[in-house]
Amino acid sequence: MSTQQRxxxxxxxxxxxxxxKSLTCLTLAASLTNQGYTARVxxxxxxxxxxxxxxxxPCIDLIKGLEVEKGPTADIDIxxxxxxxxxxSGHDFVFVDLAGHMNRVALLLxxxxxxxxxxxxxxxxxxxxxxxxxxxxxxxxxxxxxxLTHRLLVNKVPFGILPAHQALTLDEVDASDMVRFKxxxxxxxxxxxxxxxxxxxxxxxxxxxxxxxxxEEIDAITEELLAVFQPQEERIxx
Numbered sequence: 001m002s003t004q005q006r007x008x009x010x011x012x013x014x015x016x017x018x019x020x021k022s023l024t025c026l027t028l029a030a031s032l033t034n035q036g037y038t039a040r041v042x043x044x045x046x047x048x049x050x051x052x053x054x055x056x057x058p059c060i061d062l063i064k065g066l067e068v069e070k071g072p073t074a075d076i077d078i079x080x081x082x083x084x085x086x087x088x089s090g091h092d093f094v095f096v097d098l099a100g101h102m103n104r105v106a107l108l109l110x111x112x113x114x115x116x117x118x119x120x121x122x123x124x125x126x127x128x129x130x131x132x133x134x135x136x137x138x139x140x141x142x143x144x145x146x147x148l149t150h151r152l153l154v155n156k157v158p159f160g161i162l163p164a165h166q167a168l169t170l171d172e173v174d175a176s177d178m179v180r181f182k183x184x185x186x187x188x189x190x191x192x193x194x195x196x197x198x199x200x201x202x203x204x205x206x207x208x209x210x211x212x213x214x215x216e217e218i219d220a221i222t223e224e225l226l227a228v229f230q231p232q233e234e235r236i237x238x
Contacts, residue, residue: 007088011096011113016129019119022049025097030200031222033065037092044071059198082112111140115149122166155185183220190214
């Protein structure tokens with residue numbers, strides 16, 4: 001990212017477990033490295049899912065430009081941490097996978113990011129928790145006197161016509177003050193294979209049709225993500 005003075009900070013946060021937060025974080029980070037960017041992932045989640053995957057993964061050398069590290073868990077100097085992230089220039093992107101609850105540290109880091117992403121399924125509990133989180137993030141960003149870019153990432157959606165309750169949930173999200181990625185991630189077993197095989201879809205065998213289709217879907221979301229960081233004059237020209 002030649003026009004960028006520092007790394008772009010992307011935070012993943014959800015107060016609800018089981019929404020695919022760590023998996024979507026890793027999937028998008030790997031998608032960007034596949035395009036030639038470099039990405040540093042900081043794993044703050046108590047499960048250390050991403051860090052354990054990285055340290056025990058025999059295929060990690062295939063994913064050039066990706067590094068994963070554990071975030072500090074005790075005696076955090078939050079001001080120093082935020083300042084360090086905002087002045088970091090060692091990679092093009094810093095992905096912050098935050099713990100699955102809305103404590104003060106998680107909210108501060110999420111609000112401080114350039115974009116904050118909340119994965120969610122199409123059900124009422126996910127939508128309700130996402131709405132609650134959106135309010136908390138807006139309040140935190142207001143205290144920090146900075147703009148908030150918060151996006152929902154709808155995932156784990158079955159193929160075909162949506163069941164009535166999921167279609168209604170999607171309509172309610174679109175009618176709310178929350179903003180979501182236009183593209184969604186469908187329920188694809190190939191995504192979960194990442195934990196078993198060690199490779200994300202972009203680094204798997206794309207001759208396999210399920211891999212190819214997953215990559216196309218992920219790339220569409222990645223393009224939306226990159227558009228957030230596109231200079232305003234380029235967006236106007238486009």
